[in-house]
């Protein structure tokens with residue numbers, strides 16, 4: 302209906318009720334303890350994100366298996382000993398009135414550990430990863446499922462499978478990184494096999510009505526990479542399996558360094574056209590779009606045009622944790638925008654340092670640096 306603000310209308314997905322259309326999409330900032338457990342810095346950060354007024358917080362990518370950790374500071378869920386800390390995290394988010402989702406990941410050829418598993422031995426920097434055997438594949442599928450079970454036990458309202466950014470699931474889907482000649486490589490049907498085995502195992506473990514979302518790579522943003530002709534087919538496979546939502550993104554680490562990507566990435570709502578394309582390919586699965594959605598007007602337009610059903614904020618929410626409340630008029634004042642020419646948060650995490658935002662005021666930046674033991 303014209304004039305009605307969709308951004309603040311509720312949405313039910315399985316048993317999860319989203320109080321509005323704002324979801325924090327996962328944002329790894331390097332705040333976990335160096336053993337992958339929940340730190341007080343991480344807890345305070347998510348408390349603030351959850352207090353923003355967003356309907357749901359999807360906690361950053363969390364390792365389902367020791368072989369798939371991207372950094373020592375990546376959260377882990379590969380053992381029952383991680384459950385108590387994660388339980389505190391879920392409760393902290395929920396106490397602020399947001400749904401708590403947790404993203405499950407295996408980084409594959411981007412793991413920081415010496416043992417790097419991948420569909421094929423495609424060089425990553427100077428390292429040639431190990432081609433996964435059938436046994437490795439089965440073990441990682443089980444690890445994703447076990448991670449979902451632990452997340453549920455820890456009290457999360459749902460999980461999200463990380464099928465974006467060029468991590469293991471994408472490494473199987475993409476013909477650039479999957480050169481296998483067995484049933485896991487070659488045709489799209491074969492390249493989808495491992496990702497769908499993961500999805501099936503997670504859905505089975507999660508049980509009926511427990512939301513299992515999916516971070517969905519619509520396009521690798523590389524000439525020889527995955528494009529919507531193939532990913533739309535995959536999206537329909539995910540829809541047939543009843544994933545809770547598709548959180549659409551584009552680009553992988555191989556694309557992030559290219560000038561074309563860096564140019565496009567500075568534009569407002571730079572991935573919304575991919576979300577729209579995937580939304581058209583499926584018939585009803587809710588679609589999330591993120592990517593520099595700086596203004597509530599842009600968010601509203603995306604929803605009104607039915608390009609997506611939920612608005613994802615990551616860096617944008619870090620730059621202004623009051624974005625949702627300002628958008629709703631609960632808190633006065635202009636929204637502090639994420640600076641397109643900055644990328645400080647990404648650069649800090651790449652250096653293994655806890656990230657902060659250049660848009661925070663001086664006092665906040667100094668307090669943060671003091672807390673993490675760096676002089677301001």
Ligand SMILES: Cc1cc2nc3c(=O)[nH]c(=O)nc-3n(C[C@H](O)[C@H](O)[C@H](O)COP(=O)(O)O)c2cc1C
Nearest residue numbers: 326327328329361362591592593614615616617647
């Ligand atoms: C430093 C950094 C860490 C990120 N970590 C994750 C992650 O753990 N999982 C994921 O799916 N996406 C991750 N993303 C992607 C974001 O969820 C989001 O899609 C992207 O940043 C665009 O939204 P934004 O402009 O609001 O930040 C990350 C992005 C950045 C910059």
